[in-house]
Amino acid sequence: MGDKDISALYTTDAVLLKKAINDVLWDDEAGMYRDNESSSLHPQDGNSMAILFNITQSQEQNKAVSKGLTQFWTDIGPLSPELNDTIIPFVGGFEVIY
Amino acid sequence: MGISSHTELVALNDILSSKNALLVMFSTQDPATGALQYSGPPINARGSDTYISWSLIGAHNVWLYTGDLEFVQTVWTNYTKALAFLEAQVDETGLMNVPESFSNDWGRDGGQGHNIAANVLLYRVSNCETSRLACDNFLTVSDCSVRACKPCGR
Numbered sequence A: 001m002g003d004k005d006i007s008a009l010y011t012t013d014a015v016l017l018k019k020a021i022n023d024v025l026w027d028d029e030a031g032m033y034r035d036n037e038s039s040s041l042h043p044q045d046g047n048s049m050a051i052l053f054n055i056t057q058s059q060e061q062n063k064a065v066s067k068g069l070t071q072f073w074t075d076i077g078p079l080s081p082e083l084n085d086t087i088i089p090f091v092g093g094f095e096v097i098y
Numbered sequence B: 001m002g003i004s005s006h007t008e009l010v011a012l013n014d015i016l017s018s019k020n021a022l023l024v025m026f027s028t029q030d031p032a033t034g035a036l037q038y039s040g041p042p043i044n045a046r047g048s049d050t051y052i053s054w055s056l057i058g059a060h061n062v063w064l065y066t067g068d069l070e071f072v073q074t075v076w077t078n079y080t081k082a083l084a085f086l087e088a089q090v091d092e093t094g095l096m097n098v099p100e101s102f103s104n105d106w107g108r109d110g111g112q113g114h115n116i117a118a119n120v121l122l123y124r125v126s127n128c129e130t131s132r133l134a135c136d137n138f139l140t141v142s143d144c145s146v147r148a149c150k151p152c153g154r
Helices: A004-025 A044-052 A059-072 A089-097 B004-012 B016-027 B049-066 B069-087 B116-126 B128-138 B144-152
Strands: A077-080
Touching: A004 B116, A044 A059, A044 A077, A044 A089, A044 B116, A059 A077, A077 A089, B004 B016, B004 B049, B016 B049, B016 B069, B049 B069, B049 B116, B069 B116
Parallel strands: none
Antiparallel strands: none
């Protein structure tokens, strides 16, 4: 602990990872993140946590993701497309708090 | 850890059970690979990159809410080895490529490969918060937290 080098290393890793996530997984047309580069699915968990944990790079991106997630809303809760459109309170929790 | 550590603090003004749970998770770390388990005893499941990240995020939360440096010092070697296990899965795309064998998560489908959720969680672990944590022992370097977190912005 208290290791300057390791601190700088983790920060560098994080900057590169954030860039890679946006370069590879952002779907500009949908305004959401893809589940992976060959998927057409835009998951509730990854998109909610992308805002919560500061992966997004602009307010416009935040708004697009936030709006995109509303397509999964129902009267009794949001559906998670990454699990057969099931309502998952754990994942909904991240959508609520971002 | 993503929900319960925060709600535990708000509801009970205490985070001891998270700390105890994490000490157990670090105690069952695979000494060869650095991987943490997917669940505690007696089930001791294995094979989830995202849950490894959540354990590390949970450790950060305990430190954040208590300032318990003794806890951090106790698990710091385990923490860095677990993070190294995850970072070794980052490939030439710059993303973590989750192997099938570590793709278990909360029950969702499709956790393997360059999965968005797994990569967002790895970012959360390796971002400025962890750098801050690593910095915490040399606060005499006045620009430490500022410099470490500047690239993360917000």
